[in-house]
Amino acid sequence: MMRHEASLSRRLLTAAGAFIALALIIATVLIGFVLHRFVQGQIDQRLDTQIVFLASMLRADGAGRISLAGNADGPPFERRRRGWYWQVTGPRNVLRSASLDGADLDAPMLAAREDRPPAPPRKDREERPRPADGVGPDDDYLHFRIKPVKVGGLDVTITTSAPRAAVLGPLREAMITLGISLAVLGLALVLAIMLQVRLGLRPLERLRRAVADVRSGRLDRVPSRQPLEIQPLVEELNGLLDQNASSLERARRHVANLAHGLKTPLATLAIAASADGGRDPATLQRLVAQMERRIRHHLGRARTAVLNGPVRAQTLIVPRLQDLGDALGKINGDKAVVFSMNVPADLMVACEQQDFDEMAGNLLDNAFKWARGKVSIRGVRQDSLIELSVEDDGSGLSADERAQVLRPGERLDEGAPGFGFGLSITSELAELYGGDIALGASPLGGLCVTLRLPAAGAAESR
Template identity: 30%
Template sequence: MTAGAQPSPATDAPPVTLGRAISQRSSLARRMMLIAAGWVLVLLLGGGFALDRTLTNLVRGNFDDQLEYLLNSMIVVAEIDSDGQVYFNRPLGEPRFLEPNSGLYYQISAEGREDFPSYSLAVTPSRSLWDTTLKQRNHLDNEPHFYDSDQLPEEPLRIVERTVILPDSDARWTFTVASRREELDAQILRIRSILIWSFAVLGLGLLVLAVLQSWYGLSPLRRVRAAIQSMRSAGTNRITEPLPLEVEPLVEEINALLAHSERQAEEARTHAGNLAHALKTPLTVLTNAATARAPDLHTAVMRETRTMQRHVEHHLARARAVGRRAIGHARTPVCESAEAVRRAVERLYPGTRFDIAGNRSALVAIERQDLDEILGNLIENAAKYGGGSVFVTVDVEPEDAQCVIWVEDDGAGIPEGERQRIFDRGARLDTGKPGTGLGLAIVRDVAEIYGGDVALEESEDLGGLLVRLSLPRAG
């Protein structure tokens, strides 16, 4: 490399190794596992969250119902004494209210009492509060209110409050019942722990099930692979093992592809054998003439080489048609090809009258080059051996799968007994005009390769030869 030259990108690019190529390929099993894992994760998270909210609200609601029951029991037995203080006309029946720091407390208070203006604030706490006072919230309605509070050090509380007006009092009294949240939080924590472990085990089980489902569901593909390996090693030519309905179309396509390949291989062997057989006789003649130093060696060489050339051209035309047919289904307009052939033949036979009629939009399932070769042979023969008029008619019936092309001339025609022999390679009825005798043979072979056929008849309109060419329509 010269100084200052820059390395080419292709040289500096890292090679694509087999490992990288395999890692970049997608996997059906991996896709199925990712989809299953994603849906399991979404459903378990959603279901777990909904179930956690439901159970947590159920436990908290049960806890709140107990607090509200105690609150209503206090309101029912509460009365106002002569000093304006609240007292209970019978015991509450809950001993934890009497035990200091028991975790269950109540407090009754009123602000701005109108019946005893000398008191701006009255507070009646439970004995369990001892010397502590709860901070209450002001509520203007008579509904119970629940909330959590951390106002007591190291003792989170669940509180319910309700504001009522007691008999013989114009003040709004706030009744409060508070309970330690440790038991409630412990129950919620236990529920969440059970949910987490349960859903984790459920998720793991679902993932294992997805793995087994993927392994079992994709087992027919592994059987197909084993069958293909058996075809390569054991020499079988079809997949005959019973497989599920979903895999049967794939197996049918593989068998059809194998059958198509076998037909192509058989056609290739047949063409090669026919060509070898056709060339064997001319080569033998040339070898014998050269060995015997025959005086007409020059004439024999010219005659036999023309014969060999006809055979080679014929088989090359068949090989090209077979190769183009294997590429895929073609769509070729018939009239467009016929017009192109007409313009070319008019230069060779300027005095001939051509008439192309029929369905101008007809399409055939044949490659354009092959259709041009077929129509070129037919139209050129009609112009060569006719009397000056060539008619081409394209006929397509809506319900018919074939497109019929009629090529007529006003020549002498072909006797009915010679119409089959004329398709043989090299067969010529009129040796006074130049030609190789391969035109109709090539037309027949190429048409049959595409699933069509060709027949010779007598033209009723022009009196000469009528060639009926049938080709498959393009859908």
Template identity: 30%
Template sequence: MTGHSIHLRLVLAASLVLAAFLGLGGLALDKAYRESGEAALRERLLGYVYALLAAAEEDGQGRLTLPVALPDPRFSNPDSGLYAEVGGADGRVVWRSPSLLGRTYGQRRQVAAGVRDYLRYEDSGGSFNVLNFGVVWEDRSGAGLAYTLSVSEDARPLEREIAAFRTSLLIWLGGASLLLLIAQGVVLRWGLRPLREVADDIQQVERGARDYLAGRYPRELSVLTRRINSLIHSARASRDRYRHSMDDLAHSLKTPLAVLRGAVERESGEALRGLIREQVPRMDDIVQYQLKRAAAAGVGALSGPVPVGAVVRRLCASLEKVYREKGVVCERAVDEGLLFQGDEGDLFELLGNLIDNAFKYGRSRVRIRAGALEGGIRITIEDDGPGIAPDERVAVLRRGVRFDQRTAGQGIGLSVADDIARLYQGRIAIGASDLGGVAVAVDLS
């Protein structure tokens, strides 16, 4: 089943993140701009209050009054959007700015001296930002008179500024979003190009146009492509082994079958039975060898690391029970944490054949050593048996060759072990051990 496109997923995810980020950023900027505008407005209203107080005078009765020439011309122009009113402690109006001509002023409310009271006021005339400021005015006699100075400004100019800022912000954020979406599409397409190249190369391998993935891939994909190549190699090697083993099996069985066919036509009685007893074990030997050879898995992409020490320990424990009557002592010296990169069954088959031979031909001692080599591992199996003559050491690796005809067996163990070692680009070397018998060294990649 085909899943969703990685490119589509990344584009959707990036778009959602971008929309959320820009949306939150836009809200934060809008809020900051509004708060900044309102703070500036409050400072401006307070400045108007201070300017009016600086221009205030005392009339003939000792009360606060303001001159005709006011600090800001808008206080003198009717319906200018800037208004002021002074009220006494009893709530009565003491002074009104000329800009309030023909208007009612309901924004003022009494506050204590030094208190700043900011509020938003709305009526039929519109919305206003208001500051009520309490003061105490000392007359000539030193008595203090309480007043509330109220200044209000039309809120529409600030709202228009905020609306204009929002429009500009939306335009810029929208343009930035579009550019970022285009940029991320280009970047994602460029970033995912190696994946498309791998997919194209795999299709070429499927079509038979190439044998392996041989492109120059990024470091993040190199592990994947190596595993795929290893899997391809393993599958082809397994297929070739089965084909070759079956071909060899068919070829190897021709001779014993021809012998039996001729014997059936020519011989009878005891002579025929003797030929059958001779040829059937031979055919069984051939079949076992070819099947074991074909069943070897070889190194594959899915092969996990196999602890060598655990395999050696299990094999020795089993063989010590099998050869209990001989009293063979198995000495193990396997490096801690030594791992075999391959199929566990192959390692059991390989070491099982070699250790079994050591128990079989050894007199009382078997020694197994294993350690790491550059690019692989080495396992050495020694015994204190009769040993193998130097001129026979190569021959015993061939199928059916046994150097001791008195011991039961068909002579295929070492040849199977040698085939498995070759599957892992390794080799088996037979030499002499200081125990007096054979030393079999296995190198595996």
């Protein structure tokens, strides 16, 4: 059963949605923390202001009792039992806010509820009031600020309180508003991401339609004007189309060459058969062999161009050259030709083994045929090409003769065996694979034929 991969747009939307959700959650936590500190700071500032105000109004008499020089029950400390309280505890008496309505803020209870140990005295400025949380006279949750002061040499503790609702209420309202705002922002971001993904993937849809038009024949190539990110893909597609078109053209040319090459042998065969009734077997056999050779050559090249492609095969050349050299040395054993090879063991060409055998076999066969006693082959890699140089110590060829022997069917010595197609077939095969051959003079005194073919792996990287 085939496994259906998730679409690219779904992957992008899922990743973007997860990232947006995570970012909004982190933002909510951080903003909530900041808002809590802000609201808490405002409440603490109001309570600390009340402590400073009370401390400025405190007086002590000779009996150790404390009193206030004025009325300290300003807003919001005048509202009864609302959580806004203050209390001043001295050695002999206690002063309370009117909002306490005679109740006490239990000092031991406050001390028991303080989480942190007393802060060490600060030398740079006056010690700030200490925070604490606890329960008030009506069992409501309060936030306290407590500060010990000196009044006329007496130790006095000033305590102020505010209801926890004064902190949590505004914070809750702010967080609700913040949550709604962030939800709307998240929805807007998701919609923006969806629009962005849709617009961003639109070039891929256009590319799909262009490839479909190429497949249906309405276009020859994919339009080259594409976004920068998919431009390399378009270039590779067009390169593939060009290669397929070139392979098809080669196949058509080979078929045309086959048809043209068979015309003359068939006509000659028909004349020979009608003239003497087929009583000359040697003539008929030669014509049939020539037609068979041409059919095998052209159909083999067409098959390679259309089915295999010149860049898919790889052939390690040293074993093939060694086998060819051994075989030709035995065939030409009467000449005692010395065959030498200087080719790195790891050289590989992007070529079918059968085609490489035919090219190298033709070159080595000619070298052994015309050599007096020495045949050598050298191989090197030049960038993306493998160069094989086959040399012999024969009589060699002039510049005009070198151009002549590359034409199909051209022979310089009609008395020598063969049909004159070896070098032309090798040249055509080399061109099929993106290479070539070149003829020159050999330091040994004879002919030097250089065969250039793409190195394995180089064709794919082009």
